[in-house]
Amino acid sequence: MRRHEDIKFADVNNDIVRSLVETGPRYYVTLAIAVLITIACFFFPWFYQLYYGIGAAGMNHPTVWGTYLASFIFWIGLSHSGTLLSCVLHITNSEWRKAMYRSAEAMTLFSLMVAAMMVMVHVGRPWFIHWALPYPNQMELWPNFRSPLMFDVMAITTYLTGSSIFIYMGSIPDFAAVRDRTTGWRHHMYVLLSLGWRGTDTEWHRLGWAYTFLAVLIIPLAVSVHSIVSWDFAMSIVPSLHQTIFAPYFVVGAIYSGTAGIVTVMFVLRKYMNFEHYITKVHFDNLGKLLLALSLIWTYINVVEVFTGWYSNDSAELESLRYKLFGFYAPLYWEMILFCAVAPLLLISKRFRTSFVPMLILSIAINIGMYTERFLIVGTSLSRQYLPDSWGVYVPSLVEISILVGSIAMFCTLFLIFVKIFPSVSIYEVKETLPAPDEGKTQWQEATH
Amino acid sequence: MARSNALGLFGGPKAALAAAGKLRGEGFESLDLISPIPLHGVEEVLGKKKSAIKRFTFFGAILGGLGGFTLAAGTAVLYLHPTGGRPIITFPPFLIITYEMTILLGILATVLGFLISARLPVFRERIYVPESAVDKFAVNVACDAEADFKRATEILREAGAEEVTEIAPGGGQ
Numbered sequence: 001m002r003r004h005e006d007i008k009f010a011d012v013n014n015d016i017v018r019s020l021v022e023t024g025p026r027y028y029v030t031l032a033i034a035v036l037i038t039i040a041c042f043f044f045p046w047f048y049q050l051y052y053g054i055g056a057a058g059m060n061h062p063t064v065w066g067t068y069l070a071s072f073i074f075w076i077g078l079s080h081s082g083t084l085l086s087c088v089l090h091i092t093n094s095e096w097r098k099a100m101y102r103s104a105e106a107m108t109l110f111s112l113m114v115a116a117m118m119v120m121v122h123v124g125r126p127w128f129i130h131w132a133l134p135y136p137n138q139m140e141l142w143p144n145f146r147s148p149l150m151f152d153v154m155a156i157t158t159y160l161t162g163s164s165i166f167i168y169m170g171s172i173p174d175f176a177a178v179r180d181r182t183t184g185w186r187h188h189m190y191v192l193l194s195l196g197w198r199g200t201d202t203e204w205h206r207l208g209w210a211y212t213f214l215a216v217l218i219i220p221l222a223v224s225v226h227s228i229v230s231w232d233f234a235m236s237i238v239p240s241l242h243q244t245i246f247a248p249y250f251v252v253g254a255i256y257s258g259t260a261g262i263v264t265v266m267f268v269l270r271k272y273m274n275f276e277h278y279i280t281k282v283h284f285d286n287l288g289k290l291l292l293a294l295s296l297i298w299t300y301i302n303v304v305e306v307f308t309g310w311y312s313n314d315s316a317e318l319e320s321l322r323y324k325l326f327g328f329y330a331p332l333y334w335e336m337i338l339f340c341a342v343a344p345l346l347l348i349s350k351r352f353r354t355s356f357v358p359m360l361i362l363s364i365a366i367n368i369g370m371y372t373e374r375f376l377i378v379g380t381s382l383s384r385q386y387l388p389d390s391w392g393v394y395v396p397s398l399v400e401i402s403i404l405v406g407s408i409a410m411f412c413t414l415f416l417i418f419v420k421i422f423p424s425v426s427i428y429e430v431k432e433t434l435p436a437p438d439e440g441k442t443q444w445q446e447a448t449h
Numbered sequence: 450m451a452r453s454n455a456l457g458l459f460g461g462p463k464a465a466l467a468a469a470g471k472l473r474g475e476g477f478e479s480l481d482l483i484s485p486i487p488l489h490g491v492e493e494v495l496g497k498k499k500s501a502i503k504r505f506t507f508f509g510a511i512l513g514g515l516g517g518f519t520l521a522a523g524t525a526v527l528y529l530h531p532t533g534g535r536p537i538i539t540f541p542p543f544l545i546i547t548y549e550m551t552i553l554l555g556i557l558a559t560v561l562g563f564l565i566s567a568r569l570p571v572f573r574e575r576i577y578v579p580e581s582a583v584d585k586f587a588v589n590v591a592c593d594a595e596a597d598f599k600r601a602t603e604i605l606r607e608a609g610a611e612e613v614t615e616i617a618p619g620g621g622q
Contacts (some may be wrong), residue, residue, distance in 0.1 A: 009485060009584030058613075134524055141530035145521040146542040147591035154517075154546055165560055172569075173582075177485070180579040195564075196571030200582055203567045204487035205498045212507040213506045214556060221552045229544065431486045437584055438461025 005400050007277060009437065016174075016423045019183045019273050026272075034413040042406025045399045046121055054124040056399045063382040063394035068122035070374040071404055074257070075115035075411075076156070076229055077250070077370065080260025082108030083163045084222040085290075087215035096286050097280045098429035103269055104262045105167040106422065110414040112160045114407050121403055148231040155225045160346065162218050167422070169211060172197050174423040189421075197229045205339075226254040233377065239380045240309060240318040240324065249301045256294040256340070257370035263287050263363035265415070267356055269424060277423050281354040288353030291366070295344035302341065320384045328393055332372050341371030452577055454616040455598055457605030458586045462488050465586035468608030469496040472590050477601060479591035483581040502562035509558020515551025518543055540549045573595075576616055 049056040059066040089097035120126040132153050134143040146151055175196035179190035197203060230250035233241040243249075263284065268412070270279040309321040323335055330375040343365055346352045353359065379394045396404075459465040462484065469482055473495060480495060482488060492498060508560040529537065564570070581587045588605060592598040598615065605613045 008616050013583050034455035136527075139529070143524055144530070145524060145546050146539060150551070151542070151545050154549040154553075154591055158549045158556075161553060162556045165556060169560070169563070177582040180582055195569040198575060198577045199483050199485060199567065200486065201482040201484070201491045201495060202498065203569070204484070205491070206500055206502065208487055209500055209502045209568075210559050212503060213559045217506075217510075217559070221549075222553075224548060226546075259540060351458055391469050428486050436462045436486075438463050445556070 009431050009434065012434070013181065015274070015278075016348065016425055016427050017178055019275070019421065019425075020420055021176060022184065022187065025437050027420075031413065031416045036408035036418060038406055038413050041049075041402045042410055045402045045406065049121070049124075050126075051400055056397065058395055058397035058400055058414070060392075060394075062385060062390045062392045065378045065382060066221055066394060066402045066403055067375060067396045068118050069378070070371070070378045071407055072115050072118040072122065072372040073229055073250075073378070075111045075194060075407070076226065077254035077257045077260045077374070078367070079108040079111040079115065079159075079258065080222055080226060080254035081231040081250075081262055082106070082111075083123060083218055084108075085262070086274060087166070087218045087222075090161075090215045091212070091219075091277055094284055096350055096431050098256075098433055099275075099280075099425055100266055100283055101429075102171065102422065102426045103265055103419075103424045105163065105170070106415065106418045107127070107258075107261055107265055107423070108163045109160070110411050110418065112149055112156065112163065112379045113414065114158070114411050117410065118407060139222075148228060148235050151228040152232060155221075155228045158380070159225045161220055162214070162221055163178060166211075166218060167216050168193075169207070169214065170426065170429075171422055172207070173199060177427050194209065197273065200278055206235055216290065223251055237316070238381050238385060240320040240384075241377070242295065243305065243309065244310060245301060246416070249305065252294060252297050252301060253370060253373060256291070256298050257367050258286060259291050259294060260363040260370070261365035263291070263359055266413070267360040268361070269419070270356070273419065277323045284356065284359050285350065285353045288347045288359060291344060291363075292347035295340060295347070295366075299341040302337075316386045323384045324376065324380055325429050327380075333374060335370055336376065338437060339365045340373065345427060351389045452591060452593055453598060455590050455592055455601040455605060456576065456578065456614050456616055457590075457602075457608070457610035458578065458580065458612045458614075459586045459588065459608070460608055462486075462572050462585075462586050464609040466490055466494050468588050468605055468610065469596050471608060472588070472601060475604065477590050477597070479577075481587075481589040483578065483587040485582055485584060485586075486578060488586075500562075500566045502559060502566055505558040506555050507529075507561025509561075511556035512558070513545050514551040516546040516554065517570025520550065521546040531558070532538065589616075 045056075057066060057068070059068075082101075086097060086101040086105050089101070120129060123129065131141055131145070132150070134145075134150075166238050172194055175190045175194035176199065179187060182190055187317055227247035227250065230246040234243055234246035236242060266279050266283060266287070269275055306321065308327070309317045312318075324330070343362060346362065348359075350361075384391055453531045457465075457468060459468065465482060465484070465577065466488065469480055469491075482491060482495070511544055525537050525539075525543075576589050578587050580586065588610075590601045590605075592601050602613050602615075
């Protein structure tokens with residue numbers, strides 16, 4: 001295997017163009033499976049639900065919010081680390097960001113799209129989704145801008161727009177590099193996408209500024225998006241949801257599950273796209289440290305949440321707390337604690353952080369735990385409200401479980417298409433970490449090798 | 450002689466920057482450095498660059514903020530829905546819409562500023578060497594007279610250009 005210091009500028013172009021144009025049968029088989037699962041598990045059950053009505057889902061009184069919304073929060077959360085982390089690391093000039101940020105940002109984009117689909121599924125009558133948009137109409141429809149649901153519409157639209165623009169703008173020089181090396185329809189596509197980029201000093205200067213401004217604008221935006229999602233819950237008066245800590249709780253949880261998602265994606269890219277010499281142990285080590293810090297903050301917030309509920313001494317709060325810790329859903333709660341608070345402590349060991357397979361397993365476990373967290377927030381809180389006559393147990397129906405599986409397949413499909421269109425490792429930024437043809441080692445190489 | 454361009458191709462950024470500096474020192478004003486990566490130290494050689502992007506971002510954000518608040522407050526006034534004697538235009542929730550719209554228009558204006566100031570997208574042929582997207586660093590200098598062209602070629606060669614080509618006006622090599 002080549003070492004990082006042996007890579008030349010031309011190798012980067014070759015490797016990344018190869019990842020775009022050389023496609024083996026394994027890729028097509030994986031894509032076909034992902035597409036089939038998406039159709040069979042997402043679209044069929046959804047059409048079934050549209051045909052028979054929302055009753056096909058297990059949501060009913062008292063739990064009218066179920067796994068669809070849990071999935072929505074989960075996907076929004078997963079979207080959080082990509083662009084946010086990329087922006088923060090760009091502003092702090094972190095060299096290790098450069099090999100991995102493109103695919104992390106793609107993860108953001110696609111999980112946002114899947115999240116938007118989950119809303120469509122949840123609302124039951126998606127053909128009225130435009131009613132959520134503020135436009136002048138004769139129906140006396142009143143877009144209630146005091147409602148967190150309207151904040152959501154604005155925040156997610158902005159985040160989706162911002163993330164798409166951010167990933168596209170950072171890719172323009174790479175589209176130009178790929179444009180020169182491709183033929184046929186690909187060439188035409190990259191000619192359009194690269195906008196006529198040449199790489200002059202003026203263009204680089206403008207790109208640098210615009211990219212930095214976008215990063216500065218997107219950081220507070222990303223924080224606001226998940227705070228707003230948390231207010232969908234925290235602004236209700238349901239016991240265990242009506243808490244001020246919800247905004248930071250959701251933001252930390254989102255970045256946590258997103259970072260775990262990046263680890264999973266990096267593992268897959270490294271292994272199946274042959275990016276071993278670009279995505280190295282250094283990346284896993286750094287992501288591992290980040291995960292450890294996030295897991296500690298997440299654990300702290302969970303402890304605070306339980307303590308606040310207990311200390312309130314309010315009977316409804318106490319009951320919902322008891323129900324969460326020891327009730328019907330308690331196994332899920334303790335599974336979440338195990339996966340998200342206890343298991344990540346392994347990351348203290350550097351040996352663990354730099355081992356690829358254990359990191360993959362842990363990252364998937366964290367995301368299972370984080371999905372459980374979202375399910376517990378949405379499902380269990382409504383099961384135990386103030387009056388015992390409105391208590392009930394919610395169990396997701398087959399349609400809901402199938403749509404969850406289908407949404408994962410949909411994400412995979414989008415990502416598989418992405419790796420063949422976008423250079424999934426940034427060509428020019430990886431070159432920046434290499435010594436220029438007439439220079440010695442870069443600082444990054446001296447620090448890491 | 451009509452205006453033509455001398456294009457020197459270099460193997461590394463240091464030599465290219467040195468050549469650009471020398472050309473600048475000799476009075477060549479219209480210089481372009483075409484490189485596969487953003488070069489550090491361009492500003493010391495070719496002078497400080499200013500871009501209008503920050504103005505776009507600033508005014509876009511302001512416009513977005515005003516627009517966002519107007520949207521929320523305007524909707525509330527148009528579709529009146531009094532709740533318990535509370536004000537129709539309520540600041541805390543409307544500020545969130547303002548905040549989101551500030552960022553949205555800030556982002557869109559930044560993109561517009563980038564496209565305008567980097568003069569993209571382009572619909573006509575311009576001087577370009579595909580090698581400069583891989584590992585070559587090109588210095589492109591516009592010359593008005595034959596003597597200038599000779600002098601520029603000389604400087605580029607002295608600085609270590611691997612290849613110097615003349616490019617006729619219109620961009621084709």
